[in-house]
Amino acid sequence: MGGRLYSKREVANAGKAIAAYEGAYKELVEESAILEAWRQAHNRVMIDVKAELAQLVMEKCSSAVIVGRLKRADAIVAKLRRTDANHKLSMLQDIAGCRVIVDTLEELELLSSLIIDHFNVAANDVKDHISVAKEDGYRSRHFRVRRNTSQYAGLRCEIQLRTRLQHSWATAVEVYDVISGSGLKMGKGSEGEHRLFKGLSLALSIKEFGQVEARADELKDVLAEVSCLNSKLNALQKLQASKGSVSIMNSEQYRNNEYCLLYIDYALQYTKIYTYDMDHADEANAMYAELERAKTPMQDVLLVSVSSLTNLKKAYPNYSTDISLFFNEVDWLMDWMKGL
Numbered sequence: 437m438g439g440r441l442y443s444k445r446e447v448a449n450a451g452k453a454i455a456a457y458e459g460a461y462k463e464l465v466e467e468s469a470i471l472e473a474w475r476q477a478h479n480r481v482m483i484d485v486k487a488e489l490a491q492l493v494m495e496k497c498s499s500a501v502i503v504g505r506l507k508r509a510d511a512i513v514a515k516l517r518r519t520d521a522n523h524k525l526s527m528l529q530d531i532a533g534c535r536v537i538v539d540t541l542e543e544l545e546l547l548s549s550l551i552i553d554h555f556n557v558a559a560n561d562v563k564d565h566i567s568v569a570k571e572d573g574y575r576s577r578h579f580r581v582r583r584n585t586s587q588y589a590g591l592r593c594e595i596q597l598r599t600r601l602q603h604s605w606a607t608a609v610e611v612y613d614v615i616s617g618s619g620l621k622m623g624k625g626s627e628g629e630h631r632l633f634k635g636l637s638l639a640l641s642i643k644e645f646g647q648v649e650a651r652a653d654e655l656k657d658v659l660a661e662v663s664c665l666n667s668k669l670n671a672l673q674k675l676q677a678s679k680g681s682v683s684i685m686n687s688e689q690y691r692n693n694e695y696c697l698l699y700i701d702y703a704l705q706y707t708k709i710y711t712y713d714m715d716h717a718d719e720a721n722a723m724y725a726e727l728e729r730a731k732t733p734m735q736d737v738l739l740v741s742v743s744s745l746t747n748l749k750k751a752y753p754n755y756s757t758d759i760s761l762f763f764n765e766v767d768w769l770m771d772w773m774k775g776l
Contacts, residue, residue: 440473441587444526447474451525455516461509462729471513474525475506476721478532478591481583482506483714485555485593486534486741492554493536493547500547501537503751504741506721509728514622529580530594537603537751541566541644544599548577551595555581566602567645572620572630573637575602600750601644604762605637607752611759612675614702617733632665639769648772659773672766675759695720696740696748699727703734 442450450470454461462468486504493500507530515523536551538544544566551557561580569575576598582590598606609620612633618625620633635658642648642655666672697710697720712720724739731737742748 442470442473444588446470448524448526450474451516451523454513454525455523461513468509471509471525472725475509475512475531477585477587478506478593479717479721480585481591481593482532482534483741484583485532485581485595488554489534489536489551489595490743492550496546496550497538497543499539500543501747501750502534502743503747504532504534506724506739507531507533508737509725518623520623529592532591532593533596534593535596535598535751538597538599541599544577544597548597551579551597555579555595557581567641569634569637569641571634572623573634574606575637575641576606599644600761601640601765603751604759604765605633605640608636608675608759608762609633612671614734614736615674616671626669628665628669629671632662632669632671635659635662635665636766640765643765643769652776655769656773656776659769663770663773672763676763696742697724697727698736698738698740698752700736700738701734702736703732 447470450464450467453464453467454471457464457467461471482504486502489502493502507528512525512528512531515521515528516525536547538547552562557579563578563580565575566577576596579595579597581593581595583593585591612618612629613620613625616625616629618629620629639655639658639662642651642658648655695712695714695717697712699708699710701707710720710723720739724737727737738752740748740752742751
């Protein structure tokens with residue numbers, strides 16, 4: 437991280453100012469600069485944890501997908517401003533994040549134990565949202581890891597572990613948020629939209645845990661409510677219309693570089709991919725900040741670290757709106773209900 441080194445007190449105060457400000461946070465020039473510097477300070481932590489994960493996970497589960505990312509500035513601001521929690525910028529757990537996506541629940545449990553042992557994760561640093569989802573239906577297991585850098589001690593990195601099916605649901609919610617402007621991921625949106633996606637999460641979980649027959653009555657009721665809600669909201673039809681509609685530009689430039697910057701325009705339906713090696717990390721972060729400042733509500737920007745374009749597509753299918761797995765599973769469930 438270049439430039440001035442801010443104290444954690446300065447970071448915390450900047451976060452408070454941004455959270456209290458009712459306008460665009462970018463109007464607070466000094467505070468937004470501190471936020472960006474603090475975010476970039478987590479880059480080294482993200483890279484190191486991802487490298488350790490790759491070595492740990494690939495020995496036991498070669499098909500797993502591992503990606504690292506720095507949280508988007510607007511997502512950080514939205515979290516600071518949430519009224520249902522008291523978040524401090526200097527204490528956010530997930531500015532640096534790594535995600536591991538596996539095929540099965542069995543692999544998830546195996547890797548969960550390996551992660552806890554390798555990173556010496558304390559019990560209170562594990563958040564389990566697998567068997568019992570979060571209130572909105574989100575399912576994943578989170579591990580909080582602490583690392584020191586040359587600038588700061590005790591920076592946090594959040595490791596998210598989930599199955600492909602759980603990931604497909606989360607991706608569908610993200611895509612729906614973009615095309616509808618609902619903001620479900622941040623606790624916004626209508627009650628009907630929340631109930632619909634929460635119901636789908638439960639139904640998909642029942643199927644993934646192999647409990648379709650054992651919980652047939654419950655599953656039937658859940659799917660009936662989903663179908664009723666969708667007939668009013670047309671949420672699944674909106675998602676279906678956007679599926680796979682984004683063209684991917686200049687992906688031929690991807691050469692397994694350390695950083696991948698995605699610029700997604702859902703309105704014009706294209707994604708640009710920019711790649712950077714480790715020697716150009718500052719350039720990647722500068723471009724990331726610049727694109728974020730200029731983006732519109734129908735655009736998105738992601739800076740991630742991933743080993744291949746194939747794994748990029750698996751980890752971030754929303755950049756091409758490829759949510760086919762989600763629809764394959766939902767279609768199976770609806771066909772099952774019709775067959776009763």
